[in-house]
Amino acid sequence: MKASVLTxxxxxxxxxxxxxxxxxxxxxxxLVEVRASSINSWxxxxxxxxxxxxxxxAGLLKPKRIKxxxxxxxxxxxxxxxxxxxxxxxxEVFGDLSGCGWGGFAEYVCARDNxxxxxxxxMTFEQAAAIPQAGLLALQSLLYNGxxxxxxxxxxKKILINGAGGGAGSFAVxxxxxxxxxxxxxxxxxxxxxxxxxxxxxxxxYTQEDFTKxxxxxxxxxxxxxxxxxxxxxxxxxxxxxxxxxxxSTLRVNQLLLLGPLFSxxxxxxxxxLLHKANKGLDLMKKLLESGKVVPVIDRCYxxxxxxxxxxxxxxxxxKGKVVISVEHNDRT
Numbered sequence: 073m074k075a076s077v078l079t080x081x082x083x084x085x086x087x088x089x090x091x092x093x094x095x096x097x098x099x100x101x102x103l104v105e106v107r108a109s110s111i112n113s114w115x116x117x118x119x120x121x122x123x124x125x126x127x128x129x130a131g132l133l134k135p136k137r138i139k140x141x142x143x144x145x146x147x148x149x150x151x152x153x154x155x156x157x158x159x160x161x162x163x164e165v166f167g168d169l170s171g172c173g174w175g176g177f178a179e180y181v182c183a184r185d186n187x188x189x190x191x192x193x194x195m196t197f198e199q200a201a202a203i204p205q206a207g208l209l210a211l212q213s214l215l216y217n218g219x220x221x222x223x224x225x226x227x228x229k230k231i232l233i234n235g236a237g238g239g240a241g242s243f244a245v246x247x248x249x250x251x252x253x254x255x256x257x258x259x260x261x262x263x264x265x266x267x268x269x270x271x272x273x274x275x276x277x278y279t280q281e282d283f284t285k286x287x288x289x290x291x292x293x294x295x296x297x298x299x300x301x302x303x304x305x306x307x308x309x310x311x312x313x314x315x316x317x318x319x320x321s322t323l324r325v326n327q328l329l330l331l332g333p334l335f336s337x338x339x340x341x342x343x344x345x346l347l348h349k350a351n352k353g354l355d356l357m358k359k360l361l362e363s364g365k366v367v368p369v370i371d372r373c374y375x376x377x378x379x380x381x382x383x384x385x386x387x388x389x390x391x392k393g394k395v396v397i398s399v400e401h402n403d404r405t
Contacts, residue, residue: 142176237263
């Protein structure tokens with residue numbers, strides 16, 4: 073089978089299209105003929121080898137345990153292990169493989185059966201592949217700490233989403249609007265239009281305005297790429313408000329881990345780091361998609377032979393929504 077293989081850390085140029093052995097599913101695994109995959113920030117971080125903690129997972133000096141990137145996939149089941157009961161050959165599936173070995177930038181991949189779900193009806197493989205990690209990061213951030221955020225949203229409170237024009241952010245805007253929230257989207261100039269089209273009530277261009285200094289306060293702040301001080305976020309929360317960091321620099325993550333629990337204990341404002349749980353909430357996500365309340369936003373599609381180019385574009389930070397990899401098969405009908 074063909075696969076885009078990461079040969080060493082650093083640049084997209086270190087991704088090579090190679091011929092690899094087609095995997096064989098274990099007893100509780102499913103062999104999937106991959107039809108599409110998508111790029112997430114985690115792919116980029118493993119590619120460049122930063123932050124360093126990713127090397128503990130992928131390989132210390134060079135990629136060993138994760139050589140084929142791509143955790144979000146959609147495809148068709150080709151074979152199942154003897155203990156797999158919920159899938160059979162021919163089923164169209166999608167899921168996040170970050171908990172069981174990655175490998176989506178290839179023609180075939182094996183995945184644990186609990187990492188997959190049936191593809192939403194009526195969706196293309198490309199649309200389905202854009203969903204699992206980004207969509208669930210958005211959903212899990214909105215439902216962070218149980219039902220607290222769900223209650224906030226239902227009372228039509230004010231939500232700010234930083235990085236609202238990207239993969240997870242574009243899902244978060246739609247989910248928040250679907251339940252009546254007043255949403256402020258923050259991103260770069262070039263992404264203002266996409267945030268507006270998704271329903272954001274207020275738009276902030278971070279190149280022109282710092283939302284932590286505009287005097288506004290929010291009941292919920294979700295930050296996809298946190299760069300501000302935890303003190304800035306605290307100042308921007310209303311009484312009883314909640315801040316959720318989905319991604320950010322190592323400095324900001326460490327600051328939140330150190331001070332967030334203290335602030336949450338001594339005051340009314342809660343501050344926490346979202347720990348992504350692969351595929352948790354995928355059934356609820358399917359319902360939102362099938363209802364039409366949420367749709368994946370796809371910026372560009374690339375072929376399997378163009379993964380390096382796709383990662384280069386993703387790394388520039390210009391993508392509006394998701395960057396998707398289409399996987400062609402010679403016998404595709």
